[in-house]
Amino acid sequence: MSREIDIVRSVADLRARVRYWRDQGLAVALVPTMGALHRGHLSLIAEGLERADRVIASVFVNPTQFGPEEDFSRYPRREAEDAALLGGAGCHLLFAPRVSEMYPAGFATTVHVAGLSEGLCGAVRPGHFDGVATVVAKLLLQVRPDVALFGEKDYQQLAVIRRLVRDLDLAIEVVGCPIWREEEGLALSSRNAYLTPEQRAIAPALFRILDTTAQALTQGGEVSPLLAQAIRDLLAAGFDSVDYCEVRDAETLAPLDRPTRPARLLAAARLGTTRLIDNVAVGALS
């Protein structure tokens, strides 16, 4: 199962590999990532192997989705470890382009998804989802996979991507995969590596509080007071600030006064300069 994985860095080489597989009638899956891979990412590879004959992972820390004050330069980069993990997971190809391959001189195009990109993380990270939508559109068009897999941890991102794939007629199946968590419930994230031991001890409270709140909402509790309580609980647990804690329609991400449709409880909270996000399902009230 484990093997050394091939790495391609140009779109031309990537396409040659995909064409070779296509000529054999093989189905192709793509798992776009920013690297610093953890078990959550590897679960996407595993799901890709279930759904296609060949799985490509991309590792690209996309500068256009980071704000000027954000962590682009310090975002963890460890390609050798990533390549070893991907090879061990049975992934067939790693596409790791340089920035100049993705955005050559003169690059000028942006893909914008209205509505879904606003609010939640979009309110705190202006331009972030334009960067995500554009780079994901490019990766999908470079590979043209049958299926593309994304983690539900970036739930708003997943909704944006589903929308753009539908709107731009990409004819690719988008699959969202469940969040992977540590024993205490902390969602796996490449950014967890930023946490000090003290912050790491506080971090699991994010999921614990979301989980408790989602259960109360599913049982018919009122939205506003439960969200206000959740924010108070996050601050009391030691988070330095809460960017948002909201209940949204699970598909459209429209704000919900009552979760009468399948809904999602989403939050972002900060520990020092590290921003953690998480989300959980809320059952629909009849």
Place this chain on the structure above:
Amino acid sequence: MSREIDIVRSVADLRARVRYWRDQGLAVALVPTMGALHRGHLSLIAEGLERADRVIASVFVNPTQFGPEEDFSRYPRREAEDAALLGGAGCHLLFAPRVSEMYPAGFATTVHVAGLSEGLCGAVRPGHFDGVATVVAKLLLQVRPDVALFGEKDYQQLAVIRRLVRDLDLAIEVVGCPIWREEEGLALSSRNAYLTPEQRAIAPALFRILDTTAQALTQGGEVSPLLAQAIRDLLAAGFDSVDYCEVRDAETLAPLDRPTRPARLLAAARLGTTRLIDNVAVGALS
């Protein structure tokens, strides 16, 4: 040669036809139009037949590229005549979707090309090129042709499309085809039908003045005074106003003080409520 052309209205039917051709190894060309076809459009079909085995024309009057004060509702629509012309020209398929097929409920995505979309027509028609870029991206992704053909009359549009095709890794050859003109030089345009006989008599001055100005520029004449003179000449010829008359880099559309690289002279001028555009090549000074 002449035949009744098949018309499809859904992306699913369109794709089934393209897949059938692809399975036979045939190359496919796409000619996107807004209908009200003239000889200029038919020259694109002819060029498509030179370059591919099958040619698809789309006819879609795209609402998102018209401003609220513009001529979307009165834009000429004559599908039966268009279909007859296309069949006669040897075109293999007409894709004529309804607005709801292109923009179903929930549609939220925009493709924006910075720089090239600004200035010239973009300055007078805010949002126009976002509408163009988005609908052309969709048509290209619905058909996935080998080659797509556009007229040079919409020169800025052609530059925007070339850019987005490159930036979004569409792997489609974009071909720009020469402007077709009446005997007196008036560029063929579906909007010429709006002109009164008096306006129609004035209209050829647009090309005549651009042509004279481009010759003077190619011979090394100074840009600013020649453009100012061209605008005066257009108004003296009877145009009611001039939106712009500018010299730009032929590829990047960057403003040029001196045409030291291949350049383009572009203008938009109005006769009553009708807006005419035209453009001509300017030779590079050594």
